[in-house]
Amino acid sequence: MTLLLDIQNLSICFDTDEGTVRATQNISFQIRKGETLALVGESGCGKSVTALSILRLLQEPPARYDSGSIIFEGRDILHLHESELQDIRGDQIGMIFQEPMTSLNPIFTIGDQIAEPLRRHKNLNTDQARKETLKLLQQVSIPAPEQRIDQYPHEISGGMKQRVGIAMAIACKPRLIIADEPTTALDVTIQAQIMQLLQDLKNEMGASLLLITHNLGIVAQHADRVAVMYAGKIVETAEVLELYDHPSHPYTKGLLNSLPKGKPGESLEPIMGTVPHPAFLPSGCAFHPRCPEVMTQCKTSMPPSFELNFGGKHQADCWLFDR
Numbered sequence: 001m002t003l004l005l006d007i008q009n010l011s012i013c014f015d016t017d018e019g020t021v022r023a024t025q026n027i028s029f030q031i032r033k034g035e036t037l038a039l040v041g042e043s044g045c046g047k048s049v050t051a052l053s054i055l056r057l058l059q060e061p062p063a064r065y066d067s068g069s070i071i072f073e074g075r076d077i078l079h080l081h082e083s084e085l086q087d088i089r090g091d092q093i094g095m096i097f098q099e100p101m102t103s104l105n106p107i108f109t110i111g112d113q114i115a116e117p118l119r120r121h122k123n124l125n126t127d128q129a130r131k132e133t134l135k136l137l138q139q140v141s142i143p144a145p146e147q148r149i150d151q152y153p154h155e156i157s158g159g160m161k162q163r164v165g166i167a168m169a170i171a172c173k174p175r176l177i178i179a180d181e182p183t184t185a186l187d188v189t190i191q192a193q194i195m196q197l198l199q200d201l202k203n204e205m206g207a208s209l210l211l212i213t214h215n216l217g218i219v220a221q222h223a224d225r226v227a228v229m230y231a232g233k234i235v236e237t238a239e240v241l242e243l244y245d246h247p248s249h250p251y252t253k254g255l256l257n258s259l260p261k262g263k264p265g266e267s268l269e270p271i272m273g274t275v276p277h278p279a280f281l282p283s284g285c286a287f288h289p290r291c292p293e294v295m296t297q298c299k300t301s302m303p304p305s306f307e308l309n310f311g312g313k314h315q316a317d318c319w320l321f322d323r
């Protein structure tokens, strides 16, 4: 499959009054055309910063791109001018934000908000944009679109708001959709519907999807490959089935162990401790204070990436694989 997005050695810092905070450290991953890559990890691991950086939506300063490249269809996003970025945002790359309650503008109708990228990127006039918006509302299964199109965000439910967010993101048929925790704020029953909708639309358009989530249940059903992130680093990457069959990094194992197994009375096994603040990362492997398999060298030396021998491409940053 052809590469659509190629991120190499991306390090993003925030210059704050308290000093420099490293949000991501030398992260690398690729997304191929038509593929779904899930970026998983607990809150505070750097997933959303990574997602926002692909569209250069982090405020600069305080954000600073310390090193690396973000190559989208052959062009380095980090070297584009603001006008070139505006041509890409919402057109070639669509983004679905975490909180549908706050990502929509309360003073514009949902129709106006969906039509905005169509007018901006496709030069549609008001009538054409309205017709296209009605089609999009149908596509994302919003009932009675002729009435909904003139409603304001506060007049519709959370699930419907997220459907509107998806309609905005796919309006211009982007080649890459970034979905940042698209179901976190929704009821469990609506979550499954929204994920299925996203998957169907992505397949219809032949787009690629970067799915940011902490929900490994969603990942198993919807992703082709997985990159596990911890403390600003990608610590394990693998194809989805391989990751579930052979989780290798102790952090990935911890995430999987903390999932409900569905057996009555069985207690969950959480990962002890919390994600460290990026300004105060532990020495060596940043996971070492929480790791059940920690060794002496883990406390002083940061592990490099090791290729694992499970067939297919599978890497983990952990000294356990230093043979």
Ligand code: SF4
Residues within 6 Å of the ligand: 249, 250, 251, 285, 286, 287, 288, 291, 292, 293, 294, 295, 298, 303, 317, 318, 319, 320
């Ligand atoms: Fe645990 Fe050491 Fe591997 Fe880090 S490098 S995950 S501390 S075993």
